[in-house]
Amino acid sequence: MKVYKDLWWFFKKEKTGYLFGILMLVLVALMELIPPQVIGRVIDSISADTLTPRNLTVFLAVLVVAAILTYIFRYFWRVLIFGASNRLGKIMRERLFRKYAKMSPSFYQEMRTGDLMAHATNDIRAVQMTAGAGILAIADSLITGGAVLITMAVTISPKLTLIAMIPLPLMAVLTSYYGKLLNRGFKKAQAAFSALNDKTQESIAGIKVTKTFGYEKSDQDDFKTLSDDVVQKNLKVSKIDALFDPTIMLVIGASYFLSVFFGARMVYADEITIGQLVTFTTYLGMMVWPLLALGWFFNLVQRGSASYERINKIMNTKNDIKQDNYIQALPKGEIEFNIDRFNFPKDESDGIRDVNFKISEGATVGIVGRTGSGKSALIRLLLREFDTEHADDILYGGIPIRDYNIKTLRDRFGYVPQEHFLFSTTIRKNIAFSNPELDDSVIFEASTLSDIHKDILNFHDGYDTVVGERGVSLSGGQKQRISIARALIMEPEVLILDDSLSAVDAETEEKILNNMQKARKGRTNIITAHRMSAVKNADLIIVMDNGTVIERGTHDELMQVKGWYYDTYNAQALRDSLTHELDDMVEGDDRDE
Structure with a gap:
């Protein structure tokens, strides 16, 4: 019953x-x-030979009126009670989705996507059933059952009513025990369903990789194992659930036996009439539904309670990024990193250490280094996906970034992540994601700057081409350039390209960077890259290794130092030169043929 106490806020709201x-x-x-x-009066009238056509007509009229009124009242209780429970489902889904939207990346690193989806579907549906069908079951059970018992005792025989109720305590004990078993079983079944949901989502998202490695059979076997586990756990729940109805029918059967046995003796003793006994057994038949409803109620409550606990666990999870910031003004000025040490949650090794540099307003800064050197970690800290230990580790305009309202802060950035994400809609809507009302001319301009405009025009439906889930129909380079166009269209104060040119060739990369340099003059740009050619024209280049800065300066300055940057730049330049020569040789052979 705790779930009803937890839902009291909603019942107060919907009390009318x-x-x-x-x-x-x-x-x-x-x-x-x-x-x-x-029915009882008709039978007694027949027994006494006093039934007349007029009396029969009155009885029939009473039955018709009762049937019509029952129909009307049933319609309204369904609208009122089930309508309220549907509103509860709507409120809980919206609250849960808002919670998801506010949570930091560390939350999503710990939680599985399938589990979160199960909370928003199956769990909310179970709670909704508790507030709808559960209220119906307990109210109808108590009202109908109580009304029938009172009527039996008052209008027929209190003694016979007490006799008929003798088996009921047994039912109460057994259904309570079944309910406890059901709660434990349903929690396990929901957890198994979440795991299956997560597996399904992961398999569909990674279907290309699965097919490439020929892993379909193993993937299907894994899915079958999880699916069998869901079936087994739900079968256990169903077996417990299946105990309710037979137990209740057994109790009703015992009540029938006692009622008929002792009722017949009371008829012989002239304590009640035969018509009253028929009425009594008819009322006893009406007790089947209230008792079944009581069993159904225990079932729904245990399911709803288990699901509400799972949802509450998510709702009570604290966000490790504080969002009650008080500065609403737009950040402006230079960005300064003064990080002594930072490590990601549950990671004991230092992710970032001894990082100190400034990004002047309007400057272009390149951050380079091998994989895992800490480039993307700096970007994630700047965007407040994670927070450092000290407030003044990162300043924007001389103010700690965590003092700014988080939405205001992020509105200043246009971010193109390494893992570009496109929505399952048209290219036009993907590019204009930040403002769907933008004119086509603005969309075309952003696409031209990211060198994707001509590619889009070559598609069959142009800008109305539906890209499929996560842009599955596009190449990696096309997805990157659409993501860049989506960021450029915002005209952000700070544009961040987090290794976002890795899937395009050197010529396309140079064209995009030249376009950006002209279009974003006077605005800040931050480019992280593995390819040195992407940052050679930057005002400042930061070289990172093992989470710290090992070199800094312009391209010319770093080439003079002859350190990591110098070696890497020359190695990449030599590789690109050899690649061009090989391509020229292949083209020459093709022409000779």
Whole structure:
């Protein structure tokens, strides 16, 4: 019952709907008491030979009126109670989605996508059922069951009613025990479903890789194992669930036996009439639903309770990025890094150490280094995907970035990540993601700057081409350039390209960088790269290794130092030269043929 206490905030909000819905259930219960009384009186009238056509017509009219009113009342309780539970589902989905949107990357590193999806679907549906069908079950069980028992005792025989109720305590004990088993089993079943959901999402997203490595059979076997686990755990839940109805029917059967046995003796003793006994057994038949509803209620409550606990665990998870920042003004000025030490959550090794440099407003800064040197870590810290230990580790305009409102801060950045993400919609909508109302001329200009405009025009549907999930129909270079266009269209104060030119050739890279240099004059650009050619024209180049800065300066200055940058630049230049010569040789052979 704890789940109803937890949902009390919603019941208070929807109290009018629930109260009127329960009132409709009371009226339905009262209407359902009428037919057995009519049947008993008709039987007694037949036994006494006093039934007339007029009396029969009155009885039939009463039954018709009761049926019509029952129909009307049932319609309204469904609208009121189930309507309220649907609104609960809507509220919880919106709250959960807002929670997802606010959480930091560390949250998504720990949580599986399939699990989060299961919370937003199956778990919310179970809670919604508890607030809808659960309320119906307990209210209808108590109202109808109570009304029937009172009517049996008052209008027929309190003694026979007590006799019929003897088996009921056994049912209460058993259904309570089943409920506890059901709660534990349902938690395990939901966890198994989450794992299957996560596997399905992962397999579909990585289908190209799976096919490339010929891993389909193993992937299918893994899926089958998880699917079998879901089936087994749900079968255990179903077996427990299946105990409710037989137990209740056994109790009802025992009540029937006691009622008929002792009721017949009371008829012989002239304590009740035969018509009253028929009415009593009819009422006893009406007790089947309230008792089944009681079992159903325990079932729903245990499922809803398990699901609400899972949802609450997510809702109570604290965001490790503080968002109650007080500075609403737009950041402006130079960006300064003064990081002594930073390591990612649950990672004991230093991710960043002794990083100190400034990015002047309007400057272009390149950050280079081998894989894992800390380039992207700096970008993620600047975007406040993670926070450093000290507030003044990163300053923007002389103010710690964590003092700015986080939305205001991020609005200053146009970010193109390493793992470019495109939505399952048209190219036009992907580029204009930040402002869908933009004119085509603005979209075309951004596409031209990122050197993707001509490619798009060659597609069958041009800018209306649907790219598929995550841009599955495009090449890596095309996805990168569309992502760059999406960032450029925002005209951000600071543009960040986090190794975002890795999938394009050197010629295209140079063209994009030249376009950006002209279009973004006076604005800040940060480029992380593995290819030195991407940053050679930068105002400042930062060379990182093992999470720290090992070299800094302009291209010419670093070439004079003859350190890591010098060696890497020359090695890449030699490789590019050999590649060009090889391409020229191949083209020459093709012409000779």
